[in-house]
Structure formats: structure tokens, C-alpha cells
Amino acid sequence: xxxxxxxxxxxxxxxxxxxxxxxxxxxxxxxxxxxxxxxxxxxxxxxxxxxxxxxxxxxxxxxxxxxxxxxxxxxxxxxxxxxxxxxxxxxxxxxxxxxxxxxxxxxxxxxxxxxxxxxxxxxxx
Numbered sequence: 001x002x003x004x005x006x007x008x009x010x011x012x013x014x015x016x017x018x019x020x021x022x023x024x025x026x027x028x029x030x031x032x033x034x035x036x037x038x039x040x041x042x043x044x045x046x047x048x049x050x051x052x053x054x055x056x057x058x059x060x061x062x063x064x065x066x067x068x069x070x071x072x073x074x075x076x077x078x079x080x081x082x083x084x085x086x087x088x089x090x091x092x093x094x095x096x097x098x099x100x101x102x103x104x105x106x107x108x109x110x111x112x113x114x115x116x117x118x119x120x121x122x123x124x125x
Contacts, residue, residue: 017047031087
């Protein structure tokens, strides 16, 4: 089971890492440039690594420190794969002015990210 506090932290950290810290260049180019995509997903995953390190330090008696690295690797890989597909899919819709379906894909992208984060947190807890 996952606590409401953990869920809120996952939502907040994800928002900061995926939206606040994503540069304009990354957002505009990740659908066509793997360099922009990996730049975004690496910095996103580093935020999770830092958050995991803080969590591990605060729970030093009960937390396995190697979980921080595993969470980073899983998050980096899954976020990169998810964004590779969804950013290209969104671009098709947005480029022709089909904003409704473009945002449907953005919503799916976010749902997939939250599912990965929550499942990985539960699995490693």
C-alpha cells in the first residue's frame, strides 16, 4: 500500500522534474532529437535520484541504498521510452492543430509516468 503523503510527494516531484525543470529547447525538440530527449529524461531522473537519496538518508535504518540507483535506472529507461513515443505522437496532432487529441496523448503520457513511479516505489519499498 502507498500512503497519501508518498503519493503527494510523487506527484510534486514529478511535476517539478517533468515540467518546471524541462527547458524550452527540450520540450520543443524531444520529438525529433534524441539528444534533447535524453537531456530531458536524464535531468528528470537525476531529480528522482536526489529525492531518493534524501529519502534513504531520512530512513537509513529501513531503506536499502541500492534502491536509489535502481529507481533512477528504471525511471530513466521508462521515461525515455515513454517520451520517445508520446512526444512523436503529440507532434503529429499539434502540428495540424488537433489540440484535443494532442492533449489526450499528453494525458496518457502523464498517466504512464505516474503508473511507473508508483509501481516502482511500491516494488522497492
